[in-house]
Amino acid sequence: GLTIYLDGEYLPEEKAVVSVFDHGLLYGDGVFEGIRAYHGRVFKLKEHIDRLYESAKSILLEIPLSREEMQEVVLETCRRNNIRDGYIRLVVTRGRGDLGLDPKKCPRPTVFCIAATIQLYPPEFYEKGLEVITVPTRRNVPEALNPRIKSLNYLNNILAKIEAGLYGVQEAIMLTSDGYVAEATGDNIFIVKNGKLITPPPHLGILEGITRNTVMALAREKGMAVFEKTFTRHDIFIADECFLTGTAAEIIPVVKVDGRPIGDGRPGAVTWELIHAFRELTKVDGPAIYP
Numbered sequence: 001g002l003t004i005y006l007d008g009e010y011l012p013e014e015k016a017v018v019s020v021f022d023h024g025l026l027y028g029d030g031v032f033e034g035i036r037a038y039h040g041r042v043f044k045l046k047e048h049i050d051r052l053y054e055s056a057k058s059i060l061l062e063i064p065l066s067r068e069e070m071q072e073v074v075l076e077t078c079r080r081n082n083i084r085d086g087y088i089r090l091v092v093t094r095g096r097g098d099l100g101l102d103p104k105k106c107p108r109p110t111v112f113c114i115a116a117t118i119q120l121y122p123p124e125f126y127e128k129g130l131e132v133i134t135v136p137t138r139r140n141v142p143e144a145l146n147p148r149i150k151s152l153n154y155l156n157n158i159l160a161k162i163e164a165g166l167y168g169v170q171e172a173i174m175l176t177s178d179g180y181v182a183e184a185t186g187d188n189i190f191i192v193k194n195g196k197l198i199t200p201p202p203h204l205g206i207l208e209g210i211t212r213n214t215v216m217a218l219a220r221e222k223g224m225a226v227f228e229k230t231f232t233r234h235d236i237f238i239a240d241e242c243f244l245t246g247t248a249a250e251i252i253p254v255v256k257v258d259g260r261p262i263g264d265g266r267p268g269a270v271t272w273e274l275i276h277a278f279r280e281l282t283k284v285d286g287p288a289i290y291p
């Protein structure tokens with residue numbers, strides 16, 4: 001079984017339990033990160049930890065470890081599970097309280113870290129590309145619950161995922177309340193038009209993805225023009241290429257949206273070039289797990 005980090009201890013998974021009074025469970029009151037390990041390194045670990053602390057600050061949740069201590073928790077949890085290539089879930093909740101929702105009743109946040117092997121997406125997702133639809137469920141509005149906070153509140157994303165399933169497709173694209181394209185349920189979205197990369201700006205109300213930011217940097221290093229601009233479904237339909245980015249998915253081509261084939265209906269050349277560049281980067285980026 002796995003060894004789990006929980007509140008300062010490394011425990012066998014059967015002992016790694018949280019209280020039924022934990023506000024992460026009762027109210028989704030908490031933040032998390034999904035991180036990948038490749039080739040014995042934890043990819044973009046600093047960026048993930050920085051985002052975790054930003055999300056926590058935004059909900060006035062004080063994490064009881066320093067960023068350096070948190071980095072060591074992630075690396076040590078990987079070591080104790082012999083992870084060289086895997087998936088890490090890092091979670092901080094408001095902690096155990098009473099049945100009221102008042103965070104003041106939670107004296108100490110719960111912190112846990114899971115490091116496990118990862119179920120990869122089947123290769124054909126990348127070779128053939130995904131068919132997706134835009135769904136009725138809109139992305140949370142920033143003025144209510146800002147999607148830039150990676151919180152434990154994923155019901156908005158889950159409802160969109162359910163709607164994709166109802167139509168027999170694997171992924172859903174959520175629009176903003178104004179009808180602009182926001183993101184998928186667990187991934188950011190890019191379109192390619194005349195060699196230019198376009199992706200929604202974070203302030204639109206999306207998670208500022210680390211894979212998104214990495215792909216933007218890789219594209220710019222290759223001399224491609226990259227724009228953060230709002231766009232609509234029509235812009236996707238007339239795009240040359242479309243792809244999604246996320247920690248679990250990495251970079252996945254999208255070849256059909258709402259029944260419209262994108263480009264020639266097959267993964268595009270720019271998408272493939274970025275997939276290869278990303279895979280190269282995963283070989284060298286991030287702190288080594290083992291000395």
Ligand SMILES: Cc1ncc(COP(=O)(O)O)c(CNc2cccc(C(=O)O)c2)c1O
Nearest residue numbers: 034186187188207209210211212246247248
């Ligand atoms: C709503 C949303 N948007 C974009 C992303 C991509 O962000 P990153 O490039 O930083 O990962 C996410 C993150 N989504 C995410 C993260 C980790 C695991 C899984 C999973 O599908 O198991 C999904 C997300 O939840």
